[in-house]
Amino acid sequence: MPVEPNGFYHFNALQQISYFAVVFLLAPIAMISGMSMSPAIENRFHWLPKLFGNRQGARSVHFLVMLAYLAFIVIHVAMVVATGLTRNMNHITVNTDNPVSHTGLYIGLGIILFTIAFGFLAHWISWQRPRSLQYTEAAINGTLWLNTINKFKPKLYYKEKDISPYFWVNGKMPVSEEWRKLAANKFLDFKLSVGGRVEKPVELSLDELKELGLEQNITMHHCIQGWSGIAEWGGLSIRSLIELVKPHKSVTTVVFYSFGEGLYGGTYYDTHTLDNCLKPESILAWEMNYQALPEKYGAPLRVRIENQLGYKMVKWIRKIEFLDTHEHIGKGFGGKNEDDEFFDLLADT
Template identity: 40%
Template sequence: MGLGFPLWIVATHYLNILFLVFLARSGIQILTAFPFFYKNDHCEPGKEMFKFTRRKVPRDRLTQSLDWELDAPPWLALPGHKGIGIGRHWHFLAMMGWVLTGLVYIVLLLVTDQWRRLVPTTWEVFPQALQAATTYLHFQIPPPAPGLPFNALQQLAYFTVVFLLAPLQIATGAAMSPAIMARAPWYPSLFGGKQVARTLHFFGLLAFTAFVLVHTLMVVVHGIPEEWTRIVLGPATGVNPAAVAVGLAGLLVILIANLAAHALAKRSPRLAQQLLAPPSDVLQRELSYHLHSRQHYPRSDISPYHWINGYPPPDQDYEELAKRQFEGYRLLITGRVETPLSLSLADLRRIGYESQIVKHNCIQGWSGIAEWSGVPLAKFIEHCHPTPEARYVVFHGFDDKAKTQPETGGVGRFYETLDLRLAVSPQTMLAWEMNGEPLPIPHGAPLRLRVETQLGFKMVKWIQSIEFVDDFRSIGLGHGGWREDYAMHSRVVGI
């Protein structure tokens, strides 16, 4: 007797559809934030392998990566438009559900005889699969393989998706994590670098899409009523109207879930952030807080072009400082410290000075390698003598986002927070030099933050002051940073 379809296969089948749809739509949302694909991690404009825009990045004027974010249609992307913050929340939540479903499926597959439905046990599967393909090309339906509910070609396709394609998607996703990349720079190099891993991840999305389309076509070819009866009722034969109704109900639930997800993001993005962020934040915090950066790239790896995200502050005080090449700049340190401080760049240099060549990773997807020099944040914090109540470090910038990014509807100067235990991790620093030269204004002069296990928006540029606090919820709108407040990003971004 051939293998039937136990209830757990039916349940995981529908859960996989649900999570894959959410992963695909939110993944498209993330990809449209930076629609360029490169063969190396320098992301130099004009040297893309391919891109989803006809516009060219000018080299004769200042431009930021946000200028190239596409407006994704909501029917395709989740949540649509320029919603990378909510898109990432959906992506990571769906990823956790998909991986958990996959693990349950694999375990149950291996502890029962159901593994035989996916794992070929003879090399004869290859000529049999070829024969099945030939039969399809002649517009005929090949018979099932002996002891299986489907033919050899289908078995090979399912084996490839479950045991090759799915692990590859997980592996390439991990290769784009700044925390993993910082702790183990060798890992993304297994794929040719982060940008190649990103491209492979995109091709994996296309492969899953093609599989779903062909799989659906095969269900239609073999007969929808008969196939749904077999899937829902197991080895039953014939057509059962109840089984068809259950199949349609499952697809209807998936459709309603997608409509509800879009409605939630559109009508109450803050509620979406509050509901979706906690599970993935826990995962990212446990990952990134324990993985310390160990990057040491050679100078020959420094990128010829380094993107920026955010335009320099149109602040009068800042512009006056820039005209004087930041002579007279003072960094103010307040909050939970024994004594408030006002430090010059020379004072900071006396506290400590180190250089590091590391890879920058933006939330949009681009990367770049540069040398940063400044004071390790651990030494700086030690010099500031925070009180025992201090748990977070708040970095305030000169940048008034109501002027530099008015389309977001956000107000106030840019700020970000770091947990104190993350702030003292290796290679976290306050930098005032880039590639051996004074820090350029577009990259954050006179002082910027570097946190190599987190995404780039956490690394505040144009720092005006630093504040030690016991709770970040009283700062701004209380979500831990300007982009967390107005773009619905996560506060912890090690992935």
């Protein structure tokens, strides 16, 4: 307990240290550790997660910072109550040292009740008006990300020695008879169809794709579920494919269709901006860790766009289409997850 209970005139040493820590230590650590988990930032500024050891270390620190905030709040509120609630609430809300007036207390209770009500409102909107929330989120966060971290270009950093000994498997394997027959024949009969708003639509076998060139990158995969893994991916640079088919100048979106199905049925697909497909390390991969891409990881082809989260890396690709906008495909939100589960169009943070 403070020797002088009236903190309106003087904060004691522990108060000053705790406030300093919250403002100048916890806040920046929370921001930096949070940014260290962004694929767009991590793949451009590889040194940032190293401040915490690695990306998973940054996740742990981020969580510990949250616990530190909670501990501060509990102690702070307890001290406000124990040293004179009415007087302290006047200090906090109306900047007066009045031990009798309840004005500050009423204002504080009003703020607390408003915060609780807003929480219930946010919950109701999330469940009852998810599409409206998706539009709002896209207008705010989507626009912010598009004009900031989405502009970062990935840089190669990892070496063969960094490849993870185990790489998690997720996603629902294709069940279509077409894919099963192709897989049974090692995809020798597979033809990738590339069309849409292009001057030169093509159909290419795996061998024909391989003749166009091989790019090999060792990168970190960032899953939306929280795990990460490092692997080598080899395949055709999407830039080379774009140069081959020559999209019209109005094209902004590239659609990747999968042999797999969405969680709620229907063909699984996702989109990327043309700009992201032109970034370094963006490839159509037929190789993983210097071997043919295994079926469970997306054979015959999967896309790698390294400034995005893993769910945007469509597996089991069967067709690619170039469009003027993502609004012309599916329900118009840019992907199967975006259509049915209200995901973000961009997934770089």
